Amino acid sequence: MKGFKVINPGMLSLIQDAGRYGFHRMGITTGGPFDSYSFTWANQLCENQDSAACLEILAGGLVLESQIKTQVAITGADVPIKINDNQVEGWCTQTVVPGDRISIGYATAGCRAYFAVVGGIQSPLIFGSASTVVREGLGGLHKNGQPLQQGDILPCHTKQIANMHSIPEQHRLIFNTDVTEVRMVLGYQYTQFSASQLDQFFSAEYTISPQSDRMGYRLKGPAIKPPNSEMLSEGICLGAVQLPADGQPIILLCDRQTIGGYPKLGSVLSLDIAKLAQLMPGRKLRFTPIDIDRAQNLLRQSTQ
Amino acid sequence: MSQNVPKITIAGENSAIVYFSERPCRKTSSIIAHTVSYLKNNLSTKLIDLVPSYHSLLVIYNPLKIDHLGIEKEILNAIGLWSLEIDTDKGRKIELPVYYSVESGPDLQRLADSAKLSVDQVISIHQQTEYNVYAMGFAPGFAYLGETDLRIAAPRLSTPRQRVPKGAVAIADRQTAIYPAQSPGGWNLIGLCPTAMFDPNQQPSTLLEVGDKVCFVAIDRQQFLQLGGSEQILAESGQ
Numbered sequence: 001m002k003g004f005k006v007i008n009p010g011m012l013s014l015i016q017d018a019g020r021y022g023f024h025r026m027g028i029t030t031g032g033p034f035d036s037y038s039f040t041w042a043n044q045l046c047e048n049q050d051s052a053a054c055l056e057i058l059a060g061g062l063v064l065e066s067q068i069k070t071q072v073a074i075t076g077a078d079v080p081i082k083i084n085d086n087q088v089e090g091w092c093t094q095t096v097v098p099g100d101r102i103s104i105g106y107a108t109a110g111c112r113a114y115f116a117v118v119g120g121i122q123s124p125l126i127f128g129s130a131s132t133v134v135r136e137g138l139g140g141l142h143k144n145g146q147p148l149q150q151g152d153i154l155p156c157h158t159k160q161i162a163n164m165h166s167i168p169e170q171h172r173l174i175f176n177t178d179v180t181e182v183r184m185v186l187g188y189q190y191t192q193f194s195a196s197q198l199d200q201f202f203s204a205e206y207t208i209s210p211q212s213d214r215m216g217y218r219l220k221g222p223a224i225k226p227p228n229s230e231m232l233s234e235g236i237c238l239g240a241v242q243l244p245a246d247g248q249p250i251i252l253l254c255d256r257q258t259i260g261g262y263p264k265l266g267s268v269l270s271l272d273i274a275k276l277a278q279l280m281p282g283r284k285l286r287f288t289p290i291d292i293d294r295a296q297n298l299l300r301q302s303t304q
Numbered sequence: 305m306s307q308n309v310p311k312i313t314i315a316g317e318n319s320a321i322v323y324f325s326e327r328p329c330r331k332t333s334s335i336i337a338h339t340v341s342y343l344k345n346n347l348s349t350k351l352i353d354l355v356p357s358y359h360s361l362l363v364i365y366n367p368l369k370i371d372h373l374g375i376e377k378e379i380l381n382a383i384g385l386w387s388l389e390i391d392t393d394k395g396r397k398i399e400l401p402v403y404y405s406v407e408s409g410p411d412l413q414r415l416a417d418s419a420k421l422s423v424d425q426v427i428s429i430h431q432q433t434e435y436n437v438y439a440m441g442f443a444p445g446f447a448y449l450g451e452t453d454l455r456i457a458a459p460r461l462s463t464p465r466q467r468v469p470k471g472a473v474a475i476a477d478r479q480t481a482i483y484p485a486q487s488p489g490g491w492n493l494i495g496l497c498p499t500a501m502f503d504p505n506q507q508p509s510t511l512l513e514v515g516d517k518v519c520f521v522a523i524d525r526q527q528f529l530q531l532g533g534s535e536q537i538l539a540e541s542g543q
Contacts, residue, residue, distance in 0.1 A: 021352055021353050022352075022353055023353075024353045024354065024355045024362075024364075025340070025354060025355065025356060025440055025513065025514060026440055026444055026445060026502075026509060026510045026513075027440040027441045027442060027443055027444045027445060027446050027510075028444045030353075126504055127504065127509075136443065136444055137485070138444070138504065143504070185314065185316050185317050186314070187313060187314040187315045187316055187319075187321075188313065188314075188315055188321065232328060232357065232358040232359055232360070233357055233358060233439055233441065233448070234321060234355075234357045234358070234360040234362065235315075235319075235321060235354075235355025235356075235357055235360065235361070235362025235364075236355075236362070237315050237316040237318070237319035237362060237364055238316065238318075239316055239317075240315070240316060257441060257442060258355055258440075258441045259355060259357050259439055259440075259441035259442070260441075264315075266314075266315075266316065267315060267316025267317065267319070268316075269317055270317060270318075292314050292317070292372050293372075295317040296317065296367045296371050296372065299317060299318075299367050299368065300367075300368060303368060
């Protein structure tokens with residue numbers, strides 16, 4: 001099947017669909033788009049189903065050559081985009097014809113861009129998903145967890161949509177250098193942390209460390225003393241904030257391990273995990289508690 | 305069951321965690337297995353995933369289809385069926401061959417020395433227990449088996465290995481496991497199992513699941529090779 005030839009895979013480009021669900025009991029994680037907001041818009045621009053497979057491009061440097069006539073869309077981080085020698089806009093549908101070269105340069109703000117094509121990338125499924133989880137060796141074009149390589153062909157249907165779309169300015173990502181507010185649903189062992197440690201956690205600013213990836217974001221800041229009680233390994237949900245013995249929080253993300261034995265304070269709201277995806281190491285964040293009713297209301301509103 | 309359990313706690317915007325007992329035991333594992341099948345049958349698309357572990361079950365649901373109060377009610381319904389006698393012997397029993405040796409288990413001699421046992425005694429004690437699969441995690445198909453006899457319990461290595469070979473049989477504290485694929489790891493390696501633990505191209509993909517019972521049976525080098533083990537794995541295992 002024809003589609004797009006990978007001329008340069010860039011720093012790390014991964015095929016991601018909505019993720020791999022229902023296999024946690026085998027120890028298999030979800031994968032899926034880190035910035036689900038930009039991922040969803042990229043698919044909408046191509047009139048795809050929400051779960052269609054896209055590329056998640058870390059930092060940039062990706063060059064593709066189209067073998068078909070179709071439309072594509074690029075969302076997420078601020079990246080310079082060129083089709084052949086022409087600079088084009090992100091957050092809108094673009095037409096490509098055979099021989100066109102799409103170059104995605106390095107991000108000037110944010111760090112993850114999403115590339116969608118009409119009909120979605122026709123990548124094979126393993127455990128119901130095309131999502132690439134490098135650590136598990138699952139997903140991607142060869143089903144073995146390998147990121148995009150030079151010479152790979154992204155198979156796509158030769159399909160076109162009748163209308164071109166553009167996301168209104170107010171819905172596109174806004175990048176600034178402020179401290180990012182991250183909302184967290186209190187949960188798991190939070191009642192075992194002392195009141196003073198909880199106060200400290202919610203008043204402190206944390207810096208994203210360089211040891212951060214799709215598995216987890218390691219933070220640096222004031223240490224939070226975890227409770228002394230011995231813990232058995234238990235299930236970890238998306239966004240869980242764990243406190244190992246050194247007291248430096250780790251936010252567990254899309255490629256997280258399915259079980260773990262460190263105490264946890266709760267879990268970051270998924271709407272804010274999408275924001276984390278665009279924060280480079282060195283950026284600062286602060287946690288705000290949010291109760292479960294409010295969190296679930298926000299989720300319902302976000303899909304309306 | 306004490307007053308504090310079962311306890312349902314919020315884990316995140318779409319997740320609740322249920323603690324079934326203070327300590328893991330076979331009865332708890334059976335109750336968790338029953339709860340898993342009840343929730344799977346009754347929640348259909350409201351349910352996203354389930355993570356059973358030692359004494360807990362993480363229930364991940366679709367918050368657009370059921371809210372946290374609704375899921376709590378469903379979990380309580382499942383727990384209500386506890387009045388039924390739970391048969392803890394109902395789980396599958398699986399026998400796994402292990403080539404125990406200093407060649408295939410680079411930590412065997414050290415573990416024996418620090419336990420003041422002979423290598424043969426360690427091998428024999430490891431086979432005497434019928435283990436319970438308490439949890440799956442760390443990597444696809446990695447099963448946490450417990451509990452080992454206290455005499456052969458051993459702490460994790462202070463520096464984990466970069467490469468533990470596929471099939472390595474290992475001990476950490478009172479847990480034992482088989483590495484389903486080559487990976488880094490800090491457990492004490494005592495042998496090699498030629499049986500595949502995880503194969504994404506097979507149905508089912510994992511040999512073990514939570515609630516299964518596992519026994520180990522010693523095999524020799526030749527049997528290891530006949531059952532699918534390779535010289536290459538043996539060579540790697542000594543490193």
